[in-house]
Amino acid sequence: MNQRPPISRRNLLLGTAAAFGVPAILAGCGSGNPAPAPGGSAGSKLGTVTIGSNASDEIPKKSLETVVKGFTQATTRINTVDHNTFQENINRYLRGTPDDVFTWFAGYRMQFFAEQGLAVDISDVWQEIGGNYTQAFKDQSTGVDGKQYFVPFTYYPWAVFYRKSLWQEKGYEPPATLDELTALAKKMKADGLIPIAFADKDGWPAMGTFDILNLRTNGYDFHISLMGGKESWTDPRVKQVFDTWRGLMEYHQPAALGRTWQEAGQSLAQKKTGMYLLGMFVAQQFPEADRDDLDFFTFPEINPAYGTDSIDAPIDGYMISAKAKNVEGAKALLKHFAQPSSQDIATKLDPGTLAASSKADTSGYSALQKRGAELVSKATHIAQFLDRDTRPDFASTVMIPSLQSFVSKPNEIDSLLASIEKQKANIFR
Amino acid sequence: MAVKTRRYSARDVTILVIGLGVAIAVNVSVIWGPTLASIGLSGTGWNGIGPIEWIGGQNYHDLAAEYPPFWSAVRNNVLWLGFLGLVATPFGLFCAVLLDRRLRMSRFYQSALYMPVVLSLAVVGFIAQLVYSSDYGVLNAVTGLNVDWLGDRAINIWVVMIAAGWRHVGYVMIIYLAGLKAVDPALKEAAAIDGANERQAFFRVVFPTLRPVNVIVLVITVIEALRAFDIVYAINKGRNGLELLSVLVTENIVGEASRIGFGSAIAVILLVISMGFIVAYLSQMFREER
Numbered sequence: 001m002n003q004r005p006p007i008s009r010r011n012l013l014l015g016t017a018a019a020f021g022v023p024a025i026l027a028g029c030g031s032g033n034p035a036p037a038p039g040g041s042a043g044s045k046l047g048t049v050t051i052g053s054n055a056s057d058e059i060p061k062k063s064l065e066t067v068v069k070g071f072t073q074a075t076t077r078i079n080t081v082d083h084n085t086f087q088e089n090i091n092r093y094l095r096g097t098p099d100d101v102f103t104w105f106a107g108y109r110m111q112f113f114a115e116q117g118l119a120v121d122i123s124d125v126w127q128e129i130g131g132n133y134t135q136a137f138k139d140q141s142t143g144v145d146g147k148q149y150f151v152p153f154t155y156y157p158w159a160v161f162y163r164k165s166l167w168q169e170k171g172y173e174p175p176a177t178l179d180e181l182t183a184l185a186k187k188m189k190a191d192g193l194i195p196i197a198f199a200d201k202d203g204w205p206a207m208g209t210f211d212i213l214n215l216r217t218n219g220y221d222f223h224i225s226l227m228g229g230k231e232s233w234t235d236p237r238v239k240q241v242f243d244t245w246r247g248l249m250e251y252h253q254p255a256a257l258g259r260t261w262q263e264a265g266q267s268l269a270q271k272k273t274g275m276y277l278l279g280m281f282v283a284q285q286f287p288e289a290d291r292d293d294l295d296f297f298t299f300p301e302i303n304p305a306y307g308t309d310s311i312d313a314p315i316d317g318y319m320i321s322a323k324a325k326n327v328e329g330a331k332a333l334l335k336h337f338a339q340p341s342s343q344d345i346a347t348k349l350d351p352g353t354l355a356a357s358s359k360a361d362t363s364g365y366s367a368l369q370k371r372g373a374e375l376v377s378k379a380t381h382i383a384q385f386l387d388r389d390t391r392p393d394f395a396s397t398v399m400i401p402s403l404q405s406f407v408s409k410p411n412e413i414d415s416l417l418a419s420i421e422k423q424k425a426n427i428f429r
Numbered sequence: 430m431a432v433k434t435r436r437y438s439a440r441d442v443t444i445l446v447i448g449l450g451v452a453i454a455v456n457v458s459v460i461w462g463p464t465l466a467s468i469g470l471s472g473t474g475w476n477g478i479g480p481i482e483w484i485g486g487q488n489y490h491d492l493a494a495e496y497p498p499f500w501s502a503v504r505n506n507v508l509w510l511g512f513l514g515l516v517a518t519p520f521g522l523f524c525a526v527l528l529d530r531r532l533r534m535s536r537f538y539q540s541a542l543y544m545p546v547v548l549s550l551a552v553v554g555f556i557a558q559l560v561y562s563s564d565y566g567v568l569n570a571v572t573g574l575n576v577d578w579l580g581d582r583a584i585n586i587w588v589v590m591i592a593a594g595w596r597h598v599g600y601v602m603i604i605y606l607a608g609l610k611a612v613d614p615a616l617k618e619a620a621a622i623d624g625a626n627e628r629q630a631f632f633r634v635v636f637p638t639l640r641p642v643n644v645i646v647l648v649i650t651v652i653e654a655l656r657a658f659d660i661v662y663a664i665n666k667g668r669n670g671l672e673l674l675s676v677l678v679t680e681n682i683v684g685e686a687s688r689i690g691f692g693s694a695i696a697v698i699l700l701v702i703s704m705g706f707i708v709a710y711l712s713q714m715f716r717e718e719r
Binding site: 087088090091092095116118201202203254255256257258259263267392393396397400401404405408419422423426427429 | 498565
């Protein structure tokens with residue numbers, strides 16, 4: 001299990017808890033357990049830097065510890081908090097007694113907190129590390145005021161995953177357009193497969209489908225503007241997205257609202273379903289031996305004006321809290337995180353991620369990682385996923401129930417969009 | 430009659446201040462303070478960080494008119510109360526009455542029924558998922574059905590209530606069983622001698638003597654219905670047909686969302702509903718005392 005879209009983690013935990021009948025998981029989350037300094041010599045000149053980490057799973061945790069071990073300019077202390085708890089408490093955390101450096105997400109989610117004055121401007125750090133990143137990554141690290149607040153560390157792309165062996169056996173080819181996708185789905189259905197694996201019990205996976213359909217239909221700029229609350233949800237362009245989705249619904253795995261992404265991933269691994277639009281972390285559901293059989297293609301073109309120029313590829317990284325006690329040390333640590341060599345360590349330990357730095361050494365990548373890096377390098381625009389591209393309150397209290405309602409009643413688009421628009425007006429006021 | 434002025438010694442006053450003062454301070458700081466703060470915040474739009482802005486009844490209008498999960502949650506809370514009160518509780522009483530008759534293996538039944546009570550509702554939620562999951566759940570596997578028990582919003586609340594009821598029945602049963610054991614057997618004998626049949630003896634004689642137990646069970650049932658949270662949260666975070674007021678409050682306030690004003694408005698609605706029951710219960714109690 002490695003790191004993933006924010007919300008998945010809890011489910012992972014719940015899933016594990018259910019499997020083993022562990023009762024206290026809800027109560028058990030949280031509580032920072034300060035780990036003793038994994039690195040840093042006693043004579044460090046920059047004192048102690050504390051790191052607030054949400055890497056509570058084994059692999060990301062080990063990966064962070066290993067990376068920090070290589071940082072010798074200051075003593076470090078990592079406070080690990082359960083991934084989801086960290087995220088839910090971020091407001092209180094940043095206003096209370098935060099650590100110097102903390103893990104967070106790029107894009108709107110970063111800007112939201114930077115705007116509230118809860119993060120330190122690190123433009124000076126960027127002058128030094130800027131050469132390590134492409135413009136797209138720099139944009140995602142920049143606040144609305146044009147200053148940088150975030151250092152990208154790793155990321156993972158969303159794409160349509162499938163099993164090579166199954167596709168070879170049946171003679172399927174990755175589709176390049178929506179029509180080809182529909183034709184392929186029809187063929188799979190005739191072959192007795194469920195064409196598109198789908199799960200939305202947790203509420204967030206359907207956001208990935210919405211994102212990609214909107215990016216393909218209306219382009220990146222409209223998508224970001226819609227996420228920013230600047231467009232109307234009753235716009236015919238948005239309706240078009242849901243219409244397209246409704247057309248594909250008959251090829252989606254039924255009963256999606258009772259299924260977790262892990263279960264849908266299993267169905268792909270067991271060759272019951274033909275393809276699955278998800279983040280690269282879907283590989284977790286594949287036994288080690290089958291991972292080389294996993295491949296993907298980017299979601300096909302819908303509107304030729306935009307082709308396949310955008311994808312969702314959420315970036316994880318680090319920021320400095322406004323209340324940091326050791327800003328100098330924190331900045332030095334961020335520079336360390338920006339080093340290609342640091343990110344190489346992380347991607348080696350955690351094969352579900354890619355290094356954010358364009359100078360990172362990709363020779364150690366698995367076949368899947370290499371394909372992922374290639375996919376992202378071809379994309380002109382990188383979106384961060386719906387719940388990272390818009391206000392957190394809008395994503396969780398409006399979009400999750402609304403998308404679930406669409407999944408259960410795909411025909412009621414007009415009333416749904418009217419309802420989203422009204423709620424949006426209440427939140428973005 | 431001469432007016433007597435009572436004089437308190439310094440010691441009396443000290444004791445009074447400490448005795449009453451502490452109680453009042455605790456009461457105000459942990460009960461009335463937060464309650465009034467919630468009511469106050471419910472009239473504001475606050476995200477937990479920026480300035481607090483007064484927007485009057487806007488939140489109430491938004492949630493009643495434009496927030497679909499709200500009515501779903503109200504409906505579910507009412508269903509929950511109805512189900513526990515009218516189905517699970519009477520069934521618990523029924524089990525208690527049967528067990529009180531010293532059936533063979535009654536100890537075994539008693540333990541079996543009581544077992545779920547030691548589980549937290551969150552765990553019951555995990556178990557429910559193992560039973561109801563459409564892909565790997567026991568229920569579909571055994572019956573050969575292909576129903577999306579937890580995902581279909583027309584049925585999921587019912588199957589979840591059954592899981593919650595599973596635990597509630599045991600809880601109610603054990604309380605009634607204790608109550609029944611305490612009923613004087615002479616009463617039943619007397620009723621039998623007077624020619625009452627079993628049913629009459631139970632409803633006319635035994636059940637009325639259980640009155641104090643009934644009150645406790647009623648209170649427990651109402652509390653369980655209003656505080657229901659963990660089971661739906663464990664299943665799907667209380668979304669898609671499993672909305673409850675308590676979940677919406679948490680979702681809006683505690684999560685990253687931080688719609689504190691809006692969430693407080695939902696909390697106030699929950700408070701008003703709870704107050705209805707509390708007032709009804711207390712006025713009943715005071716009337717009896719008189």
